[in-house]
Amino acid sequence: MSKSATFQINLQNIAYNYNYIKSNVNHCGAVVKCNAYGFGATKVVEHLINNTDCRSFFVNDINEAIEIFNVSKESDSKIYIMGGFFDYEIEEIWSRNIIPVCFNKEQIMLWSEHCKKCNKNKPISIQIETGLNRLGLDINDFFKMKSILDSIGIDFVMHHLACGYEEYSTNNSQLEKINQIQGCKKSLSSSCGILLEEKHHEGLSRIGRFLYGSNEQSKNIPLKSVGKLTAFIISVKNVLKGEYVGYSQGYQAQKDIKIAIVNIGYGDGYAIRKGFAFTNGSYAPIISCSMDYLTLDVTSINLNDDKVELLGENITFEKIANWNSKIKGMEITCNLGSRVKREYININ
């Protein structure tokens, strides 16, 4: 049996999470950008198409869209590029019936001209700037271009909540702004927004982190864990009181301790310097993290098993986010490197 660090992905639990969310909203699609947050876009999309009614997929760029197109073209799926497009990409988008989510006047004009050139209108989606201050068309520009947009066809108008996890007043001000637009289908919410009042998740909800079992907030919803990251203890040693562990005397033992060296590090995308790993039924504090290794304090643990959980049912995304205020749990899965073996399972 290989003792590489392994990321095990439970596809059935992705479908479970999709179905659970779907039962709570009107309509939803799957966000599969960034290689499905590191869970593997091709596998995730194939599984959702074969096992659920999910037929809307959201990516961020043309290459991701083409990857999804190649596995979904036999279905009746819609693929949305949330990052808009560059002029040189238009033919590749058009020829595959991919839907760009435009966020500026230039993109709308390019698409409109392409429609004229091809003597055919294909609808686009529009992202409206309502308060996140990231990508989004100024709402006044939307109204100025409304007649052009009406002739092309609007698939959805969309916005992105800045504080979806919390009941900030900005949620309502963002909603009021996008509701100035009437008579279009809307996509208002990503994962976190569906826990707010229903008015925030009318239309199509774009489900990302919830699909992958990540819910970094206090509200309890019964999502299933999807990813399990494990690695192996390859060395155990005693460290005497006063001795140091790791580079630049990063950790000093306050008493005699026992440490375990685990074969994963920041070079594998596991750049976690605060928190715990789970092994042999206990939580072991991380005391050092280098490119290839994590070091754990296992003083009080009876080590019968050399396997260590670094993400999963015991080390949840929420826990990692609590231990490291600046790190999003998804950062880990997106960045897991090629030394980490992927393993897909399909069991409940």
Place this chain on the structure above:
Amino acid sequence: MSKSATFQINLQNIAYNYNYIKSNVNHCGAVVKCNAYGFGATKVVEHLINNTDCRSFFVNDINEAIEIFNVSKESDSKIYIMGGFFDYEIEEIWSRNIIPVCFNKEQIMLWSEHCKKCNKNKPISIQIETGLNRLGLDINDFFKMKSILDSIGIDFVMHHLACGYEEYSTNNSQLEKINQIQGCKKSLSSSCGILLEEKHHEGLSRIGRFLYGSNEQSKNIPLKSVGKLTAFIISVKNVLKGEYVGYSQGYQAQKDIKIAIVNIGYGDGYAIRKGFAFTNGSYAPIISCSMDYLTLDVTSINLNDDKVELLGENITFEKIANWNSKIKGMEITCNLGSRVKREYININ
């Protein structure tokens, strides 16, 4: 021209850095673990073999070793696995004449038995624990196993400085410990150690970060920049005083500002939330970082060009480390994801 985020790697500058370091030490090899710190192990090894006298390559596991073996087998190169080995890997290592760096008694015994079985001795290297408290054989165990090791053959004894960047007293205590072993070739130093007194870099030096132009300390050595990471501004907008930018009201404008959205984010491995990007001749503060985008404050910048440097001659590894005390610059290159295009150049 594609406007994907791009990591441009100057192979000639890797060779330059190797030759510069080599002129300052007795003997050195290249650390190419973790896909050559993200610079591309195959390309780096091929270039070093074809353009320098580098013939010792250090990796961390069997898969990395096999990759290097496949591009170096026509040369007289030596490949070292610094992470030792598991029992089930021994035949793959043996058959390719790869040299494991053993760090425990079990590995030495396994190798010794395999030598007997094959009726042939092949030397191994040994890592000694001298104070980093990571992987390393207890020096007393080394002496207990000396006769077995002498019959197998010792390629190098090796240790790893815990505080190589600084003149800590531990450098000398580590050296004193490994110098209890006499009559073996030694490998004492990685990049940083070669800036210490000569006694710390006798034998074979293992050059990693210096090869890739990273020198996160104050001592000035004339390394050339090897990696240049760029991305593109895809949106510019004005934000009024008091408005927020990014998730959870992460940034509030203290005056009317102009922001630029750049198409790279933590999902691409660029998880930098503090510091600057370099664009149009100026340093622009990073004010927000999400999975797919960075947001910069470009209020005072005249934007003629939409290209942004995120790592390179202006945004050095050292600067990133200074802006983010917990982040090693190498963390970025190791973790750059598949959406970032790689581009190799070979110019001085």
